[in-house]
Amino acid sequence: MSVIVQKYGGTSVGSIERIRAVAARVYRAKQAGHDVVVVVSAMAGETDRLLGLAHEVSALPDTRELDMLLATGEMVSIALLAIALKEAGCEAASFTGTQGGIVTDEVHSRARIKQITPTRLQHALHRGIVPVVAGFQGMNETQDFTTLGRGGSDLSAVALAAALQADVCEIYTDVDGVYSADPNIVPDARRLARVSYDEMLELARLGAKVLQARSVLFAKKYEVPVVVKSSLVENSEGTLITNPDQDMEQVVVAGVAVDKNQAKITLTRLPDRPGIAAKLFGEIARANLVVDMIIQNASEGGLTDISFTVPRTEAEQALQFAQKTLSDLEAEEATLQTGIAKVSIVGVGMQSHSGVASRMFEALAAENINILMISTSEIKVSCIIQDRYAELALRTLHDAFELGERP
Amino acid sequence: MSVIVQKYGGTSVGSIERIRAVAARVYRAKQAGHDVVVVVSAMAGETDRLLGLAHEVSALPDTRELDMLLATGEMVSIALLAIALKEAGCEAASFTGTQGGIVTDEVHSRARIKQITPTRLQHALHRGIVPVVAGFQGMNETQDFTTLGRGGSDLSAVALAAALQADVCEIYTDVDGVYSADPNIVPDARRLARVSYDEMLELARLGAKVLQARSVLFAKKYEVPVVVKSSLVENSEGTLITNPDQDMEQVVVAGVAVDKNQAKITLTRLPDRPGIAAKLFGEIARANLVVDMIIQNASEGGLTDISFTVPRTEAEQALQFAQKTLSDLEAEEATLQTGIAKVSIVGVGMQSHSGVASRMFEALAAENINILMISTSEIKVSCIIQDRYAELALRTLHDAFELGERP
Numbered sequence: 143m144s145v146i147v148q149k150y151g152g153t154s155v156g157s158i159e160r161i162r163a164v165a166a167r168v169y170r171a172k173q174a175g176h177d178v179v180v181v182v183s184a185m186a187g188e189t190d191r192l193l194g195l196a197h198e199v200s201a202l203p204d205t206r207e208l209d210m211l212l213a214t215g216e217m218v219s220i221a222l223l224a225i226a227l228k229e230a231g232c233e234a235a236s237f238t239g240t241q242g243g244i245v246t247d248e249v250h251s252r253a254r255i256k257q258i259t260p261t262r263l264q265h266a267l268h269r270g271i272v273p274v275v276a277g278f279q280g281m282n283e284t285q286d287f288t289t290l291g292r293g294g295s296d297l298s299a300v301a302l303a304a305a306l307q308a309d310v311c312e313i314y315t316d317v318d319g320v321y322s323a324d325p326n327i328v329p330d331a332r333r334l335a336r337v338s339y340d341e342m343l344e345l346a347r348l349g350a351k352v353l354q355a356r357s358v359l360f361a362k363k364y365e366v367p368v369v370v371k372s373s374l375v376e377n378s379e380g381t382l383i384t385n386p387d388q389d390m391e392q393v394v395v396a397g398v399a400v401d402k403n404q405a406k407i408t409l410t411r412l413p414d415r416p417g418i419a420a421k422l423f424g425e426i427a428r429a430n431l432v433v434d435m436i437i438q439n440a441s442e443g444g445l446t447d448i449s450f451t452v453p454r455t456e457a458e459q460a461l462q463f464a465q466k467t468l469s470d471l472e473a474e475e476a477t478l479q480t481g482i483a484k485v486s487i488v489g490v491g492m493q494s495h496s497g498v499a500s501r502m503f504e505a506l507a508a509e510n511i512n513i514l515m516i517s518t519s520e521i522k523v524s525c526i527i528q529d530r531y532a533e534l535a536l537r538t539l540h541d542a543f544e545l546g547e548r549p
Numbered sequence: 550m551s552v553i554v555q556k557y558g559g560t561s562v563g564s565i566e567r568i569r570a571v572a573a574r575v576y577r578a579k580q581a582g583h584d585v586v587v588v589v590s591a592m593a594g595e596t597d598r599l600l601g602l603a604h605e606v607s608a609l610p611d612t613r614e615l616d617m618l619l620a621t622g623e624m625v626s627i628a629l630l631a632i633a634l635k636e637a638g639c640e641a642a643s644f645t646g647t648q649g650g651i652v653t654d655e656v657h658s659r660a661r662i663k664q665i666t667p668t669r670l671q672h673a674l675h676r677g678i679v680p681v682v683a684g685f686q687g688m689n690e691t692q693d694f695t696t697l698g699r700g701g702s703d704l705s706a707v708a709l710a711a712a713l714q715a716d717v718c719e720i721y722t723d724v725d726g727v728y729s730a731d732p733n734i735v736p737d738a739r740r741l742a743r744v745s746y747d748e749m750l751e752l753a754r755l756g757a758k759v760l761q762a763r764s765v766l767f768a769k770k771y772e773v774p775v776v777v778k779s780s781l782v783e784n785s786e787g788t789l790i791t792n793p794d795q796d797m798e799q800v801v802v803a804g805v806a807v808d809k810n811q812a813k814i815t816l817t818r819l820p821d822r823p824g825i826a827a828k829l830f831g832e833i834a835r836a837n838l839v840v841d842m843i844i845q846n847a848s849e850g851g852l853t854d855i856s857f858t859v860p861r862t863e864a865e866q867a868l869q870f871a872q873k874t875l876s877d878l879e880a881e882e883a884t885l886q887t888g889i890a891k892v893s894i895v896g897v898g899m900q901s902h903s904g905v906a907s908r909m910f911e912a913l914a915a916e917n918i919n920i921l922m923i924s925t926s927e928i929k930v931s932c933i934i935q936d937r938y939a940e941l942a943l944r945t946l947h948d949a950f951e952l953g954e955r956p
Contacts, residue, residue: 158605192625198565199629200636207635210643211628214621218599221618222606228614229607236617241692285648 144309149299154373156186165226181299184215205250216276239279246280252291258305293354304364314373319381322545330546338386348399394491395543405457411474414441483532486524505542551716556706561780563593572633588706591622612657623683646686653687659698665712700761711771721780726788729952737953745793755806801898802950812864818881821848890939893931912949
């Protein structure tokens with residue numbers, strides 16, 4: 143008998159009808175002989191409704207109170223799902239994050255899980271009861287509600303799967319897995335049967351919304367096999383996220399991605415000496431701005447240029463911080479370039495295959511797409527290009543690495 | 550410096566605007582130098598909305614799950630009120646029933662408070678923070694949410710006031726106190742400045758909705774002074790519910806009440822011997838039906854009649870149980886009479902004044918109102934009359950005992 147953690151997102155429990163459908167699916171897994179633990183999010187729209195109320199009261203609501211408020215969203219879902227399960231004939235009981243033994247640090251609204259003691263869930267399983275656990279929430283050491291921030295329910299599910307030594311953590315969502323590219327842009331994008339933790343991590347960081355990077359990291363650390371599948375169709379096979387095996391290493395590139403939320407800031411004519419970059423990025427880090435790619439040009443007459451990219455939404459703010467440091471850095475000016483996009487290829491196979499990056503550059507060159515910046519990691523190559531070529535670049539790379547649906 | 554517990558019902562926190570008004574009122578009490586603890590209900594309509602969801606899922610939802618679900622209603626209110634208080638500049642923190650230390654028995658949906666350990670609330674008070682506590686809810690010994698049933702938030706407030714040895718428990722509601730009669734029926738009904746616990750208990754049992762009998766009992770047991778006042782008007786003086794004092798004993802009758810939710814069942818020609826009544830009412834009690842008045846007529850030829858009243862809503866069911874016992878009791882028949890009402894006068898003064906009951910009977914007789922049944926307690930006289938005379942009887946008694954507004 144295996145232990146399965148199933149996680150259902152807000153859309154999957156967005157109406158009474160859908161809650162009934164989830165109950166039926168959970169019960170089938172139970173009847174198939176598995177020990178099932180369910181983790182659910184708030185009903186779609188509920189978290190926003192609660193946030194709306196809080197913001198009607200205050201422009202900057204206290205985060206402890208916000209966590210108390212938002213925790214109710216998942217409590218409603220778990221109670222309704224437990225009622226639906228019992229109605230269907232399946233013994234079930236709901237548990238808050240606290241009751242599920244999820245202990246976090248003290249940081250409200252984006253707490254980190256410190257420890258899980260799922261004693262009550264284990265007792266329930268032993269008695270044949272399906273525990274339905276509130277995702278997204280935990281309890282700090284002063285016994286206050288905390289919430290885990292964006293993607294928190296996935297993290298709850300993966301962490302519980304680790305704590306319960308589950309055989310698999312199934313993440314049910316509104317898509318049927320991880321794709322080789324965004325199917326909205328690349329019509330022949332293919333669902334990936336398997337990806338490695340590292341590939342998924344890169345894809346998540348590149349904007350694959352199906353699973354947040356922090357959940358993947360957690361799954362990797364505790365080696366929890368995660369399956370992402372659709373709750374809207376029957377027999378969705380989904381995508382298995384796990385350690386790489388022999389098969390996987392034969393695939394050079396697993397997926398391609400594009401991110402148009404990019405802006406580039408360039409500081410020109412800085413003195414090329416130690417500590418300059420540290421000063422600049424120290425200032426920016428203190429403002430909690432996230433820098434993605436950094437490129438320093440070759441020095442010329444003791445002067446150099448530094449370019450870096452930030453999310454477009456934070457571009458103006460980053461520019462201001464860069465400008466503040468101009469005199470400190472003895473730089474000439476700071477300029478902002480928008481209208482750019484980042485295309486990336488991801489695959490563990492790159493580690494054992496040479497020439498992957500150049501194949502990417504050639505494919506882009508063949509379409510006359512100019513590359514503005516390049517960055518590489520062990521399993522990823524990203525290029526900054528002009529954003530009007532973003533979709534073309536994505537399709538080109540998808541073809542070049544033969545990722546399309548086989549006929 | 551005194552400790553005040555203020556309780557606000559669902560209407561008082563029914564909108565963001567009203568929550569702000571409550572915050573202002575709480576802050577004023579704090580600024581006046583009091584240690585204030587606030588207890589709130591769910592926003593008006595929220596509990597019904599949640600119940601509606603549960604009943605969409607199941608006709609008979611599990612009570613443990615229902616308590617998990619309903620507990621969220623008060624959690625939303627306390628979080629929003631705490632945010633509103635902080636926004637107004639008043640330090641505040643919300644606490645669930647659990648966090649407030651309210652421990653109950655295991656009976657979901659109508660739990661009884663077993664113990665209160667308000668350690669966290671006391672810590673908050675010492676640090677100048679206003680604790681905002683979820684009413685209606687507690688935690689049982691297995692650390693599950695429980696709810697206290699109807700009027701539960703009032704009970705939470707009174708119980709917390711007792712545990713915190715508060716100087717007063719203020720119950721804010723949509724009426725400005727307890728009246729000598731229902732002002733909808735008796736236009737010159739007068740707000741009572743004070744009533745005794747016992748009088749309030751009788752008035753609550755007779756249908757005064759302002760405060761439930763269980764809260765009054767609790768207040769009486771722990772001698773918590775309770776003030777019922779309006780949250781909708783400024784400077785509502787309200788009604789103080791406390792132990793009787795010299796002044797109060799001079800008032801013979803504090804209030805009059807009428808209850809039209811009455812039905813009378815009569816069993817005719819039973820053998821007049823021991824054990825017959827026990828058999829009948831034992832059967833009815835096992836069906837959880839509540840019997841109010843019981844009258845056994847004088848015996849005639851070894852045979853007697855027994856009449857009793859039940860809430861009209863339970864009349865058919867009570868009749869069926871009475872009919873079931875007919876042969877056991879060797880009774881002739883069981884009949885049901887509806888169209889009746891109960892008028893009552895209540896006052897601690899009755900204990901030291903004679904002739905109060907006869908004054909009531911005379912007043913009714915003067916209006917040609919026939920009395921069908923009579924029951925008395927130390928501080929109450931009730932008469933069953935035909936319900937078409939209910940309003941007339943109420944006004945008549947209100948006049949007869951000179952309860953009206955003084956000119």
